[in-house]
Amino acid sequence: MDRLTLKLAAEALLRANDRQGCTVPAPALYPHQWNWDSAFCAIGWAYIDPRRAARELEMLLRGQWENGMIPHILFNPEATHYEPNPKVWQIDQAPGRPQAIATSSITQPPVLATAARFVLERSGGDRTVEEILRRVVVAADAWHAWFLRERDPLQQGLPAIVHPWESGLDNAPRWDAALARIDPGEVTYTRKDNAVVSSEQRPTRFDYDRYFFLVAERAKLSFAPPTPSRVSFLVQDLAIASILCRAEEDLHALARALGLEVPHALERRAKLAAGIASLYDTTRGYYHDHDLVGDAPITVEHASGFLPLFAGVVPLETVPRLVARLKDPNKFGTAWPVPSAPADDPQFDPRRYWRGPSWINVNWMIIEGLRRASWRDDAAKLTDRTLDLVSRSGFREYFEPNTGEGLGAENFSWTAALVLDLLA
């Protein structure tokens, strides 16, 4: 596909996946509204129709809980081909849940404010867009505050996740040891994903047993803020910290541009930046996560380790070390970039979801991070290679990093949306 055909096809895909203002990630596999997917989609929509882009973000606000959390899934009652379905989340008794829409009880990486700033900057002063984004500022401010109020039990500027699904990078090897500690017992559940995508490309039964166990645990604990002694899984997630840190900066800029105040955004950003700095391992030369239940660093490497670049918090002297890992053929320098796990990791599985395949949203955040760090040539090369990958294999969910083969769902929305930005 040449670049113009790619652009037209990406636009057509977003239109085809539009469900009255929200873009489903992939109609056959994911028929609801997902949190960070919508933010990435808004970035693509900004090139087609900024009002539609703003609407995508506004649709996410329908799911906000009273405590500020914006959940990872907002359910479409007409779609029944995804599990877990709304009942499994048992949120009917949850304090402060939204009344008008069923949602999951967990969150996802907060890309919302970053996407909103992006949309504003491409909206040409459109009043309707500005009006919607003012509401987004208020909602994002409450959500960001929630992360540091309810999800940072040790007050270290490091938000913790209670479920691998919250990371958005679900079955990344970095969660294996923390999950292995959990004995889920007999969990009964239905899976529908394996009917759409080959099971060798999806999380395993080991993962799903624990995913469903942890969903039930949230309800059992009345959705209370987690502490390491009360929950089975609680991990300080470097990627969330990085994305949130970046989002605070974007929220601050967005609010100012709209004549609003978000007095705590930069303060929160500083706390997060300090938290992220504490996760850099000078001996190994990369950033990592921290397991709060096991009280130990998680030294398993992952592409998420580059996201402090996206936050713009990597010290100048550390950037070359990260870039060297990105280019090393034994680590992240595979034929088709960027593998989610390093090629020399014993857990590296080039066809299985977040354990090896390349994902376009991760590439996009790394490209943005490299640009920020003024590594323009590498950012440009990664952009070209990413576009070549999609031109060759289509708008797939993820890609085999050695062969470039498209894997996972077809017609995947954020792949199309972010291609529109990479082409611009």
Ligand code: 9WN
């Ligand atoms: C669970 C929708 C979502 C993405 C996640 C991706 C995948 C869901 C699943 O799909 O997760 O949330 O059922 O596997 O891992 O990042 O938001 O595209």
